[in-house]
Structure formats: structure tokens, C-alpha cells
Amino acid sequence: MSINEIQSAIEATIKDAFDVSDVKVELSYPDIEHGQLATNVAFKLAGQLKQAPNQIAEQLALKIKHPAVASAKAAGGFINLNLTPAYWIEQAAAITPDYGSSQVGKGHKVQVEFISANPTGPMTLGNGRGGYNGDVLANVLTSAGYQVEREYYLNDAGNQIKLVRSSIYAVVLERLTHKPTDHIRGYRGEYIEEWADKVVVLIQQQHANPASLSDQQIEELTNRHIDELGVIGCIVDQIKATVARMGINFDNWFSELYNLHKTGKVKALVDGLVENGQAIEKDGAIWLKEAAEDSGDRVLQKSDGGYTYLAADLAYHMNKFERGFDTLINLWGSDHAAQVPSLQHGLKLLGATGELKIILFQLVRLIKDGKEFKVSKRAGTYVTIDELLDQVPSDVLRFFFLMRSYNAPMDLDLDLAKEQSQKNPMYYLMYSYARANSILEQASQRDLQPLKPEQMTDLTPSETALIRQLTRLPQLLQEIVGDYGVHRLSFYGVEVAQLFHELYESQKIIDLAPEQAAQRLALIQVYVTFMERYFQLLGITPIKKMG
Known part of the structure; x- marks a missing residue:
């Protein structure tokens, strides 16, 4: 029923x-x-x-x-x-390890692209929001029968990579010549200083008097050693290690440089738009016609011959559709909002057959000791995801990042995230699961076994209230498939846990007569099954015992 x-x-x-x-x-x-x-x-x-x-x-x-x-x-x-109680008992009995799964997306291929931070340094605060939300969204879509692929797009070409090079060069130049170089620095931070120090050592090994080198010579040597040291590749490896610590497994890592530029896909796309009259030459550059929100044109290829982000993005998304995806879902920071109309317009001109949906998420503020901790990768004052993971378990961090809607700014309270008590919503939730397992363990020690759920004959008001809340999950998952609002899973879980804690406090099951205990234990077992399913959707490892 x-x-x-x-x-x-x-x-x-x-x-x-x-x-x-x-x-x-x-x-x-x-x-x-x-x-x-x-x-x-x-x-x-x-x-x-x-x-x-x-x-x-x-x-x-x-x-x-x-x-x-x-x-x-x-x-x-x-x-x-x-x-009737019979209805709710039947609903409880239907809660299985794959509860809430459906086949609404069967035969539909979806790609979720998220994080995709430029490989210009360690992953920072905002990357955590897109990372955890994208991963959970992929879990929910998979549970609905969609064929889902997770992808990380490596922007390893273009101005941001040049900025990393120039930032390292600025430090090298200052070390060797003692000239002020703040005006040419882009990114700052320990990692820039560390790479610059390695380059300085190599230059000093080759030149007895590095200060006699011209600025141009130092820049050429710096770029050569950056390539020899594999700086960008090392940053990518660091990103991959951080992603692994976050508990995220990407199916594909797609390189802008190697998969698009070196294969000629960007050039071919721009040339094709020109041939079809959809792009025009103007002021020595090539422009996509009427691609801006104000119906203005947008540059695809600059006058110096370099391609813009828009050109690469169009080639990238057409490549996705060529790989057979019906729907593309991108999780972007809100600072990329201006790129959306041009990208959608360009894909329409190119005859893209699938659907592109872009989720824009707002900024994250880190609250530490009751105050905002200012974050800026370029200024060198930033908090990396690794630094957060050194202080807060990944599953706790994941839950906290899920506690706000994409379109709302969020404050990440570091002190609360580090709190190992029921004040912390993640611990409050996990504690309910641990309590349920503790009840079952104590019952087993007393040779008390739960009935099968379908064998229950009566329910207390607290039990009915709990089952009622559990049965909301399938509908909630359907809603998330429609609007991608995975944040609702966090609030829902806390509400479920609250009802369980109230049930736990209302009666001591293992002290009941065996027949009564078996009835009550049946729902406790259902709750354990439900919570394991819930944690699976969130990508969180359940903990049966908590100190």
C-alpha cells in the first residue's frame, strides 16, 4: 500500500x-x-x-x-x-538498503562537473562547497536510475596558468636581484615561495653570478625550470590528493590543454563558427555574434591569437555532448554568472542536442572564534581544504557544506564543526545511529531479538511519528532530482534524528517484557537500515560506536 x-x-x-x-x-x-x-x-x-x-x-x-x-x-x-497502524507498519517494512531508489532516470546519461578549480594552487574554501554538493547530487541522481559520470575539468591553459608562472618569476627575480616585484605578482602563498626557492637553487647552480642576468634571462630560465620541475603537474597531483581526502571519486579528469588545445578542437570550433557566419572578425580579433546579455558580441580569439575561456568552454561542452550525455550539470561559483548567457548562446548556435544546466553557488565565509577569516588566494591569506581536513573529519565537513542552499551565502563555523558533542548537527545525527546500534547490541546480549518489521502489530505515537518522517525520503529524493537542492537532505536528517532521540528517551526497550521488546526492537532495526541508506546518499561513513 x-x-x-x-x-x-x-x-x-x-x-x-x-x-x-x-x-x-x-x-x-x-x-x-x-x-x-x-x-x-x-x-x-x-x-x-x-x-x-x-x-x-x-x-x-x-x-x-x-x-x-x-x-x-x-x-x-x-x-x-x-x-492506520497497519499502514505505517507496512511502510516501515518497505525500508530496505536501497530505500528511495527509482528508475525515473533509466536510459538517461548525465554528467556532473564540479570543483574544476584552476590548477594554480591548493584547493580552498569555496571548492569544498562545490565539491561536496556535486558529489551528493551525483549520488541522488544515481539512486534515481540515471547513468551518472563525475568529471573534473582542469583549466590547465590560459591566463591563470600564466599568472602562476609570473608569480613564481616575481619571487625568483626578487630573490636574485633584490628588486621590488609586488607589481607583477599574481598569486601569493607559501607554495609560490617554495617553488620559487627551488627555481633559485637551480639557477644558482648554473650561474655563478645570477644577479648579472637580465630580467628577461631570469624569466626564461624560470619558465624552463617550472617546466622541468613539473610545477603545474605537481599542483594537479596535490588537488587529486585533496579530492581523495574529501572522499570524492571522479570518473574522469579532463585537461583543457591536452584534450582541447593540443588536439585542435578549440581552433576547429572557432574556424567553424567563422565559416558559418556565426562569428565575425573585428579589431583583429574573432567575436561570437550577439553572445552577451546585452546582445553584444563576445571575443573567441584575441588579436594576439590566443583563445578565450569562452572558446575553450564551447569546445569542452560540445565534446561532452559528443560523448553521449543527455544532460550536463555544472556547479560553478557565482563569480562565473556572467559566462552563462554566452555559453548557452554559443551552444545553441552550434546545434547542441543535449541540455546544459548550471548551478551557481554563493560564497562561503569561514567563521573562526566568532569572526570572519578573510580568504584570498592571490593575497596569500586563504584556508585550504587540507587545513580544514586536518582539523575536522571529512564527513563532518561534508555535512556542514550541505547545510545551506546553493543560492544562499553560507558561514562555515569552524568551532562548531570541531565540536564533538550533540551541539554539532553531524554528531547529533550520527549519535542517533550509534544509539540504535547500542540498543540492538544490548538486546542481543540479553537474548532479545527484534521481530521482522511486518510482524509488528502495534505502534506507539512516537514510533508512528518516526516512521512517518522516514517515509518522506522517496518524495524528497524526487524533489532533489527536479531542483538539485541537496541541502534539504541535511535538514531532513536532523529532523529524523530528533524524532529518534525523543523515542529513545521515552522508553527503555531492553527492560520491557520479551514480547514487547521484540516489537519495539523491530523499529530500531528499521532505523539502522534507514540511516545506513541515508548516509550512503550523503557519502558519509556510519559510525556504530561513539565515545
Whole structure:
């Protein structure tokens, strides 16, 4: 028996009572003091029937008949339903290790591209938000039957890479000549200083008097040694190591330099747009026509022959569609918002057959000792993900990054994240799971075994409230598939845990008579199964015992 059957029963009642068959009944979860389920269908019918919603609701409440419905009452135009214990027991028995899975996305190939930070230094705070949210979104889509691939796009070509080189060169030049170089520095930080020191050693080994070298010679030597040392490759390796610490496994790492530029894909794309009259030459550059929000043109190839991010992005996304993806989902920082219209316009001109959806997430502030810690990679004052992971377990950090909607700025409270008590929402949640396992372990030591869920015959109000909340997961997952709002899983989990803690405090199960204990233990076992499924969706490792 499912909630869909109850919806259908109400729709049949509407057909019989009012001869209306084109209305869709939706059931919601009101505050439990009003009812276990509710519908606002009377408001939908009011205009058509020319009656007050409360009048319609009262008529329907009297007529709704279904084996699962214990009572139906009208209140303020709503119809509040209470369902039978047998219904909730059946729902509890349906909670399996893959609870909430569906096949709505079967046959649909989706790529989720996230993080994709430029390989210009360590991963920082904002990368954590996109990383954890993208990973959980991929989990949810997989649970809905989609064929999902996770991809990291390495922007290892272009101005940002040149900026890393110039930043290292600036430090090298200052070390060797003592000239002020702040005006040519781009990125700052220990990693820039460390690479510069390695380059200085190599130059000093080759030249007895490095100070006699010209600035141009020092720059040429610096760039040669940057390549010999494999600086960009080492930064990429560091990013990969950080991603592994975050518990994220990408299916593909895609290089802008090697997969697009060196293969000629960017050049071919721009040349094709010119040939088709969709791009024009102007002021020595090549422009995509009417690609800006103001219907202005956007540069694809600069007058010096270099290609812009837009040209590379268009080639990259066309490559994705050529790989057979039906839907592309990109998680970008909000500072990339201006790029979206041009990219979408260009893909339309190119005849892209799939759908591109771009999620823009807002900035993250780190709160430490009650104050904001300013973050800037270029200024050298930043917090890396590795530094956070040295202080906070990855699963805790993951949960905290999931606690705000993409489109809202978030404050990451480092002190709260480090708190190992029920003040920390992640520990509060995990503690409920540990408590459930503790009950089952203590019961086993007393030779008390839980019934199978379907063998339960009665429920307490606290148990009913808990099951009711657990059964919201399938609907929640469907909503997330539609709007990508994975943050709702964090709030939902805390609400579930709160109901379990209330149940735990309301009775000491292992002290009950064996027959009663077996009834109560059945739901505890269901809860363990449910929480393991919940943690699986979030990519979190469940902990059975907590100190």
C-alpha cells in the first residue's frame, strides 16, 4: 500500500462527489498535531465548484473511504488524515538498503562537473562547497536510475596558468636581484615561495653570478625550470590528493590543454563558427555574434591569437555532448554568472542536442572564534581544504557544506564543526545511529531479538511519528532530482534524528517484557537500515560506536 493509492482514493471520491476528474491530489506532511497527512485539494476545487474551500473539505472528509485511512477531518479548507497502524507498519517494512531508489532516470546519461578549480594552487574554501554538493547530487541522481559520470575539468591553459608562472618569476627575480616585484605578482602563498626557492637553487647552480642576468634571462630560465620541475603537474597531483581526502571519486579528469588545445578542437570550433557566419572578425580579433546579455558580441580569439575561456568552454561542452550525455550539470561559483548567457548562446548556435544546466553557488565565509577569516588566494591569506581536513573529519565537513542552499551565502563555523558533542548537527545525527546500534547490541546480549518489521502489530505515537518522517525520503529524493537542492537532505536528517532521540528517551526497550521488546526492537532495526541508506546518499561513513 502506498501514498499514491491514498491519493487515488481521494481523487475517486472527488469524482463521485462532484463529477470532477481533472484535479490532481497532492498530500503533504503537516504538523503532526493536525494530522499525519493533509491535502489542500479543496482550494483547487473552490473556483470550479463555486463553493468555499472549507465547505468542500467537509463534504469530502465525510466521504473518503480507504482501508489505510483511520480518520479524515476538515480544518480551514484542508483535509487532515490519520492513517492506520497497519499502514505505517507496512511502510516501515518497505525500508530496505536501497530505500528511495527509482528508475525515473533509466536510459538517461548525465554528467556532473564540479570543483574544476584552476590548477594554480591548493584547493580552498569555496571548492569544498562545490565539491561536496556535486558529489551528493551525483549520488541522488544515481539512486534515481540515471547513468551518472563525475568529471573534473582542469583549466590547465590560459591566463591563470600564466599568472602562476609570473608569480613564481616575481619571487625568483626578487630573490636574485633584490628588486621590488609586488607589481607583477599574481598569486601569493607559501607554495609560490617554495617553488620559487627551488627555481633559485637551480639557477644558482648554473650561474655563478645570477644577479648579472637580465630580467628577461631570469624569466626564461624560470619558465624552463617550472617546466622541468613539473610545477603545474605537481599542483594537479596535490588537488587529486585533496579530492581523495574529501572522499570524492571522479570518473574522469579532463585537461583543457591536452584534450582541447593540443588536439585542435578549440581552433576547429572557432574556424567553424567563422565559416558559418556565426562569428565575425573585428579589431583583429574573432567575436561570437550577439553572445552577451546585452546582445553584444563576445571575443573567441584575441588579436594576439590566443583563445578565450569562452572558446575553450564551447569546445569542452560540445565534446561532452559528443560523448553521449543527455544532460550536463555544472556547479560553478557565482563569480562565473556572467559566462552563462554566452555559453548557452554559443551552444545553441552550434546545434547542441543535449541540455546544459548550471548551478551557481554563493560564497562561503569561514567563521573562526566568532569572526570572519578573510580568504584570498592571490593575497596569500586563504584556508585550504587540507587545513580544514586536518582539523575536522571529512564527513563532518561534508555535512556542514550541505547545510545551506546553493543560492544562499553560507558561514562555515569552524568551532562548531570541531565540536564533538550533540551541539554539532553531524554528531547529533550520527549519535542517533550509534544509539540504535547500542540498543540492538544490548538486546542481543540479553537474548532479545527484534521481530521482522511486518510482524509488528502495534505502534506507539512516537514510533508512528518516526516512521512517518522516514517515509518522506522517496518524495524528497524526487524533489532533489527536479531542483538539485541537496541541502534539504541535511535538514531532513536532523529532523529524523530528533524524532529518534525523543523515542529513545521515552522508553527503555531492553527492560520491557520479551514480547514487547521484540516489537519495539523491530523499529530500531528499521532505523539502522534507514540511516545506513541515508548516509550512503550523503557519502558519509556510519559510525556504530561513539565515545
